[in-house]
Amino acid sequence: MTALTALAPRVVPRLAPLWTRLAAVTALGWTVLAASAVALAAGTVAGWAEATLAGLTGLVAFALGAVFTIGRMQLLVTLEPRRRRLEPGRSTRVDVVVRNAAARAMLPLTLEVGTGAQAHTFRVPRLAAGGDPHVRDFPVDALRRGVIPVGPAGSVRGDPLGMWQRRVTWTGVTEIFVHPRTVRLAALGQGLLRDLEGRTTNDMSTSDLAFHTLREYVPGDDRRYIHWRSSAKTGSAGPVEQFMVRQFRDTRRTHLMVIVDGDPRSYPDPDDFETAVSVGASVAARAVEDGVDTTALVGDRWIGKDPGRRQHRGELLDMCARAATSPDAGLPGLTVRGLRVAPGTTSAVLVTGANPAPAALRKVTAQLPPGVRAVTIRVDPLAHARLLSTAALTVLTLARLEDLPMLLLKGEAA
Template sequence: MAFLSTVRAAVVRFRVTATDALARGRAAWGVHAPALRRVPVTPSGWLVLAASLAAWYAGARLGWLELVLVAATGLIALLLCTGLVVGRMALSVTAAPERDRVVVGRSTRCHVVVTNRARRRMLPIEVELPIGGRAPATFDVPALAAGGTFAADVELLTDRRAVIPVGPATTVRGDPLGLLRRSVSWSEVCEVFVHPVTTPLEPLGAGLLRDLDGYTTNDMSMSDLAFHTLRDYAPGDDRRHIHWRSSAKLGAARPAGTFLVRQFLDTRRAHLTVLVDGDGGAYGDVDDFETAVSVGASVVLRAVEDEIDTTLLVADQLVHKGGARRSLDACSRAGQTTASLADLATRGVLVAPDATIALFVTGSAPSFAALTRVAARFQPEVRTFAVRVDPTAPTASVAGSAALTVLTLRSLTDLPALLSGGTLR
């Protein structure tokens, strides 16, 4: 057995060395070829090779001609099978999805095209196309004449939110005995994004002023665009803000040297931060987490349409002012994590310190006190809202305090009614 192990190790080392040398030579000459698996011998092939070498060794030591014939038969079979899998194929294999972005529940297809670019007829081959974690789709490509083309479609299932890797398309050549199996990859891996289901919403009511002012706050400012009132001049005030006409009118009734200056209200551009809790313990089941992702995606889509600067943190994914497509792609990639909603809020504050509205979506497990502690992570002037996904709630409701507004919904269909009438104003 030690002898057989030594022989097998030597064969593997030779195969690896030859493949690496060939790859280095192609790279040096700028030649790119499809990826080839290093050892095309199947487990049955290794068994036949090991049995043949053992029979040859035993026959030579014991002088049994029958064992030598058995060994010769096995080695000749391997040699003949090798002739069926060696050689280069001049093919063009493409695998492209019909649409690379779909919504959960909508189907799409992947087109597979095989073209024989050789000058002679091609033998039948098998093409495999891995799709996600499922078993690869298999196509039996018939013999193609020179320039012939074979096309086939495979349907992609989009029953769950996910990112589905498609490819690479691989040709498989083998022998009737199943001793050798040569696989060559011809295409790159492409991704199909399955976006979450969303619902249309009314304008959120924040950041709808598309002028330079943004929207006003109750914070006083000495240099802004929203005029508020006039007040007496104080040391340190900018003299450019002195209202000379009003000061002159009141000059007779006031002591000399008394001036009035303009007082402004601080204005800022609306910035919405949406947090989707990725902690699995916050939800009753996986479907509640999917609903939470759909809620966050729906709010972000409406905010982008309203031209509101948006930062989205959905579980382990982050998109800062990235637009609708990047936000939906992040929702497709998001998965449940062990990080808490408080940790997510801390990260959101660091990424978007200029946020004016914070909305975090979670499940039914966090209490109102816990949500209040999460809201405390933001600055006092930031308006905070929480959306709780609770299918067992008797009805959709809005409750809370001055520091935090809590919206409870049973399903995604409750969201438009909860946000109607400018709830986020």
């Protein structure tokens, strides 16, 4: 046993190429090999010339088939989508560029490229060493929101009878993002979201932009904020000179949190979740365009604001393209998670389906800290577009995505 253990590190690497070669044998090849061996053995034992000839013919054909898989290829294959981001209903084309990087000519081969559940097959002709690349293309249709994997691209070499088939993968997977549909919204300083430009609080500060009042100077105050004119008047009114300093209200930097309920039980129809994703993506994309710090939690995916780095609309919509429903991605849990990753949230937009009751929505908004204004949007294809605003809850109900801009603008009068 000890001798075998010591011998294994030297034997196994030498057997690896043989194993790789045998892996190229197809089911047909193994069948032909087994049948030929049986026929040869039976013909030899029984003296049956026909069986012996059939067995020899099968073994020779099997051996000759291996010749078609001998040799190493050096290919450079690239997959180049002409557009990597699409909307549902659009299409693009993917260019497949094949170059021969070997020092000798390459024999013709078959190239396969997978796109999701489909596979595209191309016949690549003989390519000279260092010659011009061979370029082919194929269409990719974006039927609905999601991520379409393109690739990997692999070559297939084998014998004409199909007993040997050697596959080599040359590329990884390239992704094409199918973004959710979005609608153009007015700037977030208008309508129902008019307070998303940053607002003052009742917290006092010694330095900010929102001037509040004057107070007496105390040791430690910044002398830059001494109001000299008022200090001069105060000093002239009494025997002791008293300085007055400016007092400010603390101004919060706006941070919008957009949450799209990912619990499938919230939506009577799976297509309602697609509308909810589009609603959340429209609001979040508008906020990013307006320069508002935004954290978005959409189903089982989320994206936040990296300090010191500008947010981009494309990255946000890429995340929305990957979003899916999950029983663990309900509105209450997402709200807790959102406050954990974005504790500085000042406003929240919650998007859900038709099933959650108003009491459940009030319970969710109660999780938000005091001072954080929440707007809840319900997607209900069977309802009329309407706005309901109370002291405890503001709810928009829409039947289709196109109702969103009108409902948000209605907030001017809310």
